[in-house]
Amino acid sequence: MDAKSNETSEVSALVHGIGRRARAAARVLALAAGDKKKAALLAAARAIREDTTKILAANAEDLAAARKNNATAAFLDRLALDEKRINAMAEGIETVATLPDPVGEVTAAWDRPNGLKIERVRTPLGVIAVVYESRPNVTADAGALAFKAGNAVILRGGSDSFHSSQAIHAAMTRGIAGAGLPEDSIQLVPTRDRAAVGLLLSGLDGLVDVVVPRGGKSLVGRVQAEAKVPVFAHLEGICHVYVNAPADLEMAKKIVLNAKMRRTGVCGAAETLLVDKKLAGSHLKPLVEMLIDAGCEVRGDEATCKADSRVVAASEQDWSTEYLDAIISVGVVDGIDDAVEHIARYGSHHTDSIVTDDREAAESFLNRVDSAIVLHNASTQFADGGEFGFGGEIGIATGRLHARGPVGAEQLTSFKYRIRGSGQTRPG
Amino acid sequence: MDAKSNETSEVSALVHGIGRRARAAARVLALAAGDKKKAALLAAARAIREDTTKILAANAEDLAAARKNNATAAFLDRLALDEKRINAMAEGIETVATLPDPVGEVTAAWDRPNGLKIERVRTPLGVIAVVYESRPNVTADAGALAFKAGNAVILRGGSDSFHSSQAIHAAMTRGIAGAGLPEDSIQLVPTRDRAAVGLLLSGLDGLVDVVVPRGGKSLVGRVQAEAKVPVFAHLEGICHVYVNAPADLEMAKKIVLNAKMRRTGVCGAAETLLVDKKLAGSHLKPLVEMLIDAGCEVRGDEATCKADSRVVAASEQDWSTEYLDAIISVGVVDGIDDAVEHIARYGSHHTDSIVTDDREAAESFLNRVDSAIVLHNASTQFADGGEFGFGGEIGIATGRLHARGPVGAEQLTSFKYRIRGSGQTRPG
Numbered sequence: 001m002d003a004k005s006n007e008t009s010e011v012s013a014l015v016h017g018i019g020r021r022a023r024a025a026a027r028v029l030a031l032a033a034g035d036k037k038k039a040a041l042l043a044a045a046r047a048i049r050e051d052t053t054k055i056l057a058a059n060a061e062d063l064a065a066a067r068k069n070n071a072t073a074a075f076l077d078r079l080a081l082d083e084k085r086i087n088a089m090a091e092g093i094e095t096v097a098t099l100p101d102p103v104g105e106v107t108a109a110w111d112r113p114n115g116l117k118i119e120r121v122r123t124p125l126g127v128i129a130v131v132y133e134s135r136p137n138v139t140a141d142a143g144a145l146a147f148k149a150g151n152a153v154i155l156r157g158g159s160d161s162f163h164s165s166q167a168i169h170a171a172m173t174r175g176i177a178g179a180g181l182p183e184d185s186i187q188l189v190p191t192r193d194r195a196a197v198g199l200l201l202s203g204l205d206g207l208v209d210v211v212v213p214r215g216g217k218s219l220v221g222r223v224q225a226e227a228k229v230p231v232f233a234h235l236e237g238i239c240h241v242y243v244n245a246p247a248d249l250e251m252a253k254k255i256v257l258n259a260k261m262r263r264t265g266v267c268g269a270a271e272t273l274l275v276d277k278k279l280a281g282s283h284l285k286p287l288v289e290m291l292i293d294a295g296c297e298v299r300g301d302e303a304t305c306k307a308d309s310r311v312v313a314a315s316e317q318d319w320s321t322e323y324l325d326a327i328i329s330v331g332v333v334d335g336i337d338d339a340v341e342h343i344a345r346y347g348s349h350h351t352d353s354i355v356t357d358d359r360e361a362a363e364s365f366l367n368r369v370d371s372a373i374v375l376h377n378a379s380t381q382f383a384d385g386g387e388f389g390f391g392g393e394i395g396i397a398t399g400r401l402h403a404r405g406p407v408g409a410e411q412l413t414s415f416k417y418r419i420r421g422s423g424q425t426r427p428g
Numbered sequence: 429m430d431a432k433s434n435e436t437s438e439v440s441a442l443v444h445g446i447g448r449r450a451r452a453a454a455r456v457l458a459l460a461a462g463d464k465k466k467a468a469l470l471a472a473a474r475a476i477r478e479d480t481t482k483i484l485a486a487n488a489e490d491l492a493a494a495r496k497n498n499a500t501a502a503f504l505d506r507l508a509l510d511e512k513r514i515n516a517m518a519e520g521i522e523t524v525a526t527l528p529d530p531v532g533e534v535t536a537a538w539d540r541p542n543g544l545k546i547e548r549v550r551t552p553l554g555v556i557a558v559v560y561e562s563r564p565n566v567t568a569d570a571g572a573l574a575f576k577a578g579n580a581v582i583l584r585g586g587s588d589s590f591h592s593s594q595a596i597h598a599a600m601t602r603g604i605a606g607a608g609l610p611e612d613s614i615q616l617v618p619t620r621d622r623a624a625v626g627l628l629l630s631g632l633d634g635l636v637d638v639v640v641p642r643g644g645k646s647l648v649g650r651v652q653a654e655a656k657v658p659v660f661a662h663l664e665g666i667c668h669v670y671v672n673a674p675a676d677l678e679m680a681k682k683i684v685l686n687a688k689m690r691r692t693g694v695c696g697a698a699e700t701l702l703v704d705k706k707l708a709g710s711h712l713k714p715l716v717e718m719l720i721d722a723g724c725e726v727r728g729d730e731a732t733c734k735a736d737s738r739v740v741a742a743s744e745q746d747w748s749t750e751y752l753d754a755i756i757s758v759g760v761v762d763g764i765d766d767a768v769e770h771i772a773r774y775g776s777h778h779t780d781s782i783v784t785d786d787r788e789a790a791e792s793f794l795n796r797v798d799s800a801i802v803l804h805n806a807s808t809q810f811a812d813g814g815e816f817g818f819g820g821e822i823g824i825a826t827g828r829l830h831a832r833g834p835v836g837a838e839q840l841t842s843f844k845y846r847i848r849g850s851g852q853t854r855p856g
Contacts, residue, residue, distance in 0.1 A: 112817060116806055125828050209828055230658055230829050251851040258853035366846045378544055378849030389540060400553050400637055400842035401658050402830040414828035418794045421806030423679040425686035
């Protein structure tokens with residue numbers, strides 16, 4: 001065996017070992033009482049606060065290395081921790097700790113004519129692998145949420161946050177073990193070797209039930225293309241706001257501005273504004289002017305270009321582009337059919353909103369647009385587990401299987417059927 | 429291009445075309461009213477009855493070919509149709525037609541402090557591929573159930589039922605099209621070329637959302653190993669009955685006999701009987717004698733061999749064998765921990781039952797056994813969508829993602845979030 005394949009087989013043994021320990025921890029965790037999981041998460045939060053100095057020292061090491069590699073200011077900002085950010089991490093864990101325990105919840109119950117009593121009850125999913133970029137806080141967020149739902153989690157963070165993630169992880173597992181639950185409930189892959197990611201995506205021969213990628217489009221795209229197990233994710237958020245007649249101009253302006261400009265880098269940010277033909281004379285110009293005056297570049301169709309000389313002509317490519325920046329594509333559509341068709345063709349099944357005073361048109365839009373989240377008279381930036389009241393999210397999914405929209409603790413569960421009888425046998 | 433690759437590319441074009449038409453049909457079907465889908469299914473059932481002569485003629489062709497190929501009597505029986513079986517197929521479709529429409533059902537609704545009204549509503553899954561063996565009735569069953577939940581379905585039946593399936597399919601689509609819904613809602617792959625199966629399992633570049641295999645272990649195994657999209661299935665049903673002390677002997681006998689012998693070839697049939705050590709003196713012998721007297725071969729551990737001279741010694745392999753025949757493995761376990769551990773080690777997460785008068789032990793078993801269906805004082809043969817009151821099933825799933833247990837119309841749906849506001853924007 002040469003050095004390279006020797007190394008590969010070492011990583012494989014390491015990651016499979018992590019998978020086996022995760023499965024064993026998942027079996028224990030699945031039966032842990034809600035109070036015990038809550039206490040363990042509160043202890044993990046406490047341990048993170050206690051370890052503030054250690055975590056900051058580890059983070060300083062990561063930052064120094066990143067600076068040496070000429071990381072961008074934005075990258076360094078995402079990577080950097082301070083006391084406030086560490087405290088926010090601990091608070092995030094505490095919020096998750098106090099959520100109701102989804103495991104054991106009876107979601108349906110009915111009796112059969114033969115007297116059998118059937119219940120559908122939530123159970124954990126099992127083992128969740130989370131693959132993320134160099135944002136140390138994901139270690140705490142994702143670990144806590146998966147744990148809350150009784151799952152074991154395998155974390156594989158970005159190489160640049162290696163020491164920070166290790167320090168956060170060490171604190172969390174100390175808290176969890178101290179509360180009497182398995183240390184292996186939350187494991188962090190202790191190598192920067194990229195082969196570890198491929199192994200997790202393979203599902204480790206049934207040891208991993210689902211993969212959650214957290215990061216940019218290239219990471220998510222790789223995970224979706226390579227994973228042999230289900231993935232909860234969205235590749236991109238090409239979110240639309242459609243202003244349909246009649247619509248209050250002030251409300252439309254407020255929603256469009258918020259949907260596009262509140263934060264331009266989040267997946268729920270609007271990337272396209274569609275204005276109904278009937279409003280082209282009244283609403284198009286004020287909406288476009290507002291956006292440009294707010295510092296947003298507008299790329300428009302012919303009608304939009306005519307509305308303001310500062311509008312740039314949109315290319316075909318623009319309609320399917322997730323800018324994640326202060327840029328928006330704006331077009332005029334001819335009625336709701338045209339709007340729905342545009343979204344079906346160019347959208348990403350993430351989040352789309354209609355602004356209108358026409359209730360019937362709104363209901364039609366909500367039914368017909370095939371996206372995880374559809375809104376009437378509200379900003380697309382509400383696409384967030386916290387805003388849904390989930391107390392956190394591990395990400396937003398645009399697939400149709402199992403989880404869709406913000407993935408909170410509830411979506412990280414499975415279910416089983418419990419049937420209670422009194423000697424029933426099946427005839428025939 | 430040589431003849432072979434030419435052929436391959438023809439099949440690929442054919443199956444991709446089917447996929448594209450399925451996706452287009454799914455978009456129409458997703459918005460079809462419940463009454464219209466119901467009327468379409470009732471028309472499909474009527475068309476099957478009208479075509480009885482044609483279907484029988486097509487079936488005669490399939491049977492003649494199968495006899496020529498020296499098919500077994502069991503195989504021919506599964507393949508054969510008569511007026512009664514055709515009528516039963518039509519009745520099955522009518523039962524599904526009259527089920528409540530799962531699409532549009534609001535499964536959760538809540539208000540946020542900012543006034544947003546959030547609803548989670550059921551939507552169709554999309555496009556479902558069903559790959560099955562030579563049982564013509566699956567064409568009708570699976571087609572109707574997927575359609576009921578607003579999904580387009582691509583059927584790929586066994587080669588030996590080719591003509592029968594085509595005749596059934598032609599009748600169904602005539603009924604559906606006559607009721608004004610897309611003919612492409614239910615498509616049957618019109619080739620025996622096995623490459624078509626591989627193409628469906630690839631997901632056709634996002635055109636197929638989920639695959640459901642219907643058939644024996646080799647078919648399911650191939651689908652699970654090859655599919656690049658989620659699969660709803662069970663590979664095998666290694667179902668256990670555990671008799672725990674104290675237990676009424678008569679009830680235990682009744683349940684064990686039914687669980688094993690009612691039908692030995694179904695996935696919910698018991699394959700292993702576990703008797704608690706405390707009952708080894710009182711219950712083991714009568715249970716074993718009953719089984720042997722009923723014509724069941726018993727393969728036992730040491731204690732069981734001592735109970736009756738007709739017991740064969742079980743090998744290690746027996747504990748993880750799905751016999752699907754009048755054979756059972758029987759062992760003595762030391763308490764509930766031991767029973768749960770045995771099932772975790774050798775079971776298949778399908779269906780397991782405890783027989784006991786000890787309510788606490790029963791609850792512990794129901795919580796701790798990680799199977800899709802767990803029962804107390806009832807036969808494992810209740811593992812069936814009809815027995816659950818689902819009005820039908822497309823199969824039983826043992827995975828933890830999305831669908832688990834009997835997969836009825838409800839499990840063939842996804843969901844989305846509808847949010848109604850009055851101008852809300854997200855702060856911060």
